[in-house]
Amino acid sequence: MHIYNPCLHCFTPPHLLERIIQAGSPEQKIRAFKVLTTSAAMRGRRQSMFRIRSPFYVTAEPGKKRFVYDADNGSDLPGKVVRREGDAPAGDPAADEAYEGAGATYDLFMKYYNRDSVDGKGMELNSTVHYQQGYDNAFWNGEQMVYGDGDEDLPQEERLFNRFTIAEDVIAHELTHGITQYEAKLAYWEQSGALNESFSDVFGSLVKQWRLNQTASQADWLIGEGIFTSNVKGKAIRSMKEPGTAYDDPLMGKDPQPAHMKDYLNTSADNGGVHINSGIPNRAFYLTAIEIGGFAWEKAGKIWYICLRDKLREKSGFRDAANLTWAVAGNLYGKNSNEQKAVQNGWEGVGIKITGSQGFWGRLINCFRFRCLVCL
Amino acid sequence: MSGMLIIDFERSGGFAGIPVKATFSDQVLNEDELNDLRHLIENSDFLLLKNSDNPDRLSPDQFLYKISVVTTVYSHSVSLYEQEITPGLRPLIRLLLDIARRSKH
Secondary structure, three states: OOOOOHHHHOOOOHHHHHHHHHHOOHHHHHHHHHHHHHHHHHOOOHHHHHHOOOHHHOOOOOOOOEEEEEOOOOOOOOOEEEEEOOOOOOOOHHHHHHHHHHHHHHHHHHHHHOOOOOOOOOOOEEEEEOOOOOOOOEEEOOOOEEEOOOOOOOOHHHOOEOOHHHOHHHHHHHHHHHHHHHOOOOOOOHHHHHHHHHHHHHHHHHHHHHHHOOOOOOOOOEEOOOOEOOOOOEOOOEEOOOOOOOEEEOOOEEOOOOOOHHHOOOOOHHHHHOOOOOHHHHHHHHHHHHHHOOOOOOOHHHHHHHHHHHHOOOOOOHHHHHHHHHHHHHHHHOOOOHHHHHHHHHHHOOOOOOOOOOOHHHHHHHHHHOOOOOOO | OOOOEEEEEEEEEOOOOOOEEEEEEOOOOOHHHHHHHHHHHHHOOHHHOOOOOOHHHOOOOOEEEEEEEEEOOOEEEEEEEHHHOOOOOHHHHHHHHHHHHHHHO
């Protein structure tokens, strides 16, 4: 069945379009969604707009469902489908990397954390490659992943960025933003935003380590290795092991990430430094994983995942994350277990003392922090 | 068209979190760049744009743009999240980025 039908643009009733959104092919869903939202907007039917759910949110049977689209260097999303679940490689490196990276991320979360896709209910994993021209970025737009080609439009000697699908941890990073959106919903500014970024880096790195079968001590803990061209003096975008050391280049400047709370950067830029101060919780995770030893996705990753899924909230800060990961480690592996001590040492290594989530002093400190009128 | 033109341009955010900042003026831009910029500013309804006032609209890893334009007759600044960029404004941002990138080399 082909969705393209001129009738859709004029006479197809909304209930039929909604039916297509539910049950049609990816292209059919998108076309129907566009028609429905456009016509609803034209009629000023705000209620209807709220009721319509994007085709990307349609969840059906569990399982991996990947779709890769090509924006053809334009800005319209999602673009034209170039590879569906189970298809042979498209022959386009960006499209095939997006497909494989989304698959690896799905597999890690399913195998080790029993999570079925971004929403936990088998949501389709949609990626668009070749977004705009000279677009040196990748992002999660609330519904899908989007990847640019870097500086493909510049002469070779002037290019600073390669295509963003080239690093699998970038793909896992973007998908994890989707998981955060469905779980902790960490607000994207200041400490909660830096945690949002950090959790994406954590699982980005874990997907890479899992694919390479590396233990915590074998891993490089770099984020975005390969994104910079050889024209840049840098090994990656960020380093979880040594924040602030990933690059130092005359054009790009120096990696600004702090590795400790004493160097926390108060800034209004970058939504309060979400990509800067994430170096602190990134290193806390690294220290934890190294102390626990073995494969980082098995224990440290599980602690962080459960914390993201069940404990953290929209306005959680670094200390909340420290206390809550510590509490989760105690629940999973026992009070005063090596794993719980490793979490404590990890956070203390970046200058954040565990105050506990239940103890008197922890509660009192929180009362001071949040100016709790009942207690003070 | 002639007269003073000063543009402050900043792009922050993005996956890499590496800012792009540049200041251009009619003193350093060539004639073609000046003409293109004046044309795009006029055609993008830049003066009608207002600051984004809802940080919730920023999706993870998307860019935030700040653009200030000063001429002899007006001065206007605006901060916009990436998804608020209108099709009419996109060519102006594209040109500002191109000039900023070229000025780095």
